[in-house]
Amino acid sequence: MEWLTVVYLIYTFIAFYFLFLFILTYFQNYKEIYETIKPKKNYSLSIVVPCYNESKNIRKNIEALLSSNYPGLKKIIVVDDCSTDNSYDVIESYAKKYPRVMVLQTPKNTGRAAGSKNYGVRFVKTELIGFSDADSFPRKDAISKMVGFFNDEKVGGVTSRVLVGNRKNTLSKIQSIEYKIISFTRKLLGFLDSIYVTNGPLSIYRKKAFDEVGGFDMKNLTEDIEITWNLVSKGWKIEMAIPSKVYSTVPEKFRGWFKQRIRWNVGGIQTIKKYHKKFFRCGMLGLFILPFFVLSWLLGIIGLFFLTYRLSRYLIVKYLVAKYSVAANVAILRFEDINLNPSILFLFGLLLFSLGFIFTLLALAHSKEKDYEKTKIHDMFIYSLFYLLMYPPLLIISFYKYLKKEDKW
């Protein structure tokens, strides 16, 4: 067997394993996916909102939080990170009108969301502490559907389902598919005690657990991933409330999207570097989260290598054949040269793609929304055939940026 065939088979095996793991987890737990838990008591909660130049979104965010039906929400602490627009004035106007809203400003710009979040935490005196990005808008029942999970004293953090609020162009529509699949997958990971991120748009932590891990890591570009790994490594459980919906604003232009993804990936690499000694230790962090994270990235990069290697060789040969055929006066394309005998590797690939597509459909079937139109089939194909192919090149660029220490927000 050729070495490329062996690598391909190992790649396919790992990909199949993860896919079957998710499919089986789904079938064993599908009745519990939408489960919410009634809180034993009225846990007191403060929400910290980091804000930097968000004058366009901050009103909507504060209003969304004010409309929350959770009675334990005591404070909405909005921390302005020395914005250069009028964000502070907007927040201040709300603080004057609503006693629950508190406005803060960092002494100087921290340059990262973690900076303003940690600053805001100093003013929290409640049992639970939540965080919500300024460009995200939780539904009024979002918080109340999350807090019940804290009945379990081992639970250190609860995260919500992030959905895309601005579905205006193809890029944002495709991201809305991506976000739905991410949420669905994350919920399934919850059944395996392996949630690896508590998202920025809306997550709530037990204050005791939050203090134990020392808050957000200021050096990390994805402080929400880092804090989750930190909590899991210290034995805290993370849960996800899928009925708790938060609508977030995603980049509508490629440039913004690209910058965001590079930041996420560089942050991911920073987190892996920080926790690399925990491999096969610290419960599910070392046994599954770290290997899953690293393997899924490796799969992406190996897949890209395969595709590039095969495709480039194929295209070069086709180009040379065309060039020489013209010189030799021979037909460039002939029907008899088409090989209709599929190899087993092709059949494996086809099965993997089909199962992946079925999983995508399953995730979307669990993400129906009344206020938005149904996901269109062509958007799904763009997502499955083209958008996912962008992940590995982004990873490679992120590695390069990480090595060059380009870790600006």
Add this chain to the structure above:
Amino acid sequence: MLRSKKRVFWEALIVTVFIFLIGFLFGIYMERGNYNRISDYSTISEINLLDGMILIQLSENRETNCEFLKKENINFANRIYEEARLLEKYEESGKITESMKILHRKYNMLRTLSWVSNSNALEMCGNYDLVVYLYEYESEDLNVKATQSVWSRKLSDIKKKNEDMVLLPIAVNQELSSLNILLEKYSIEGLPAVIVNNNEVLYNVDNFNIN
């Protein structure tokens, strides 16, 4: 209530191994089927070739029936040419077993034998064209791959136009001693190369033609 169900990690592993085993067995079954098909063809071709060789021996002793010999040789060459094309396609899709490579070697030997047999017939009668196409087996060089592909198309086109032509494509790098001796005889300098009627060796596809 939410609870950990960690046995699912083992279950997923079992399902994956099961699917892989089924896939592998199916792959082996598919490749074995292709091998058997080609193997049957090769046995028939082998019998026909030996029959042809005996025919040449007999022709030497009796009055030569050149037309009959020509017809037999062309038919045989056409058949193994088509079989070789099928073999190549099966070889492309065969990823698990190495059986097709052995068959390819056998076919090469048959074609080399056919080359020798045709050379004798050509010497005796000279009433058809013999074109031997020598190429590199499984070349990794993209330029060689592309050149061979164009040669193969060109020869196939020419063959379609010339009924009185025997085309024998032979892969040279398969460690066949008899073939190596023939290559030395014709002083082959590079690949791909085409030997026309055992007296002209060509390396450039652009101006190649047989009238």
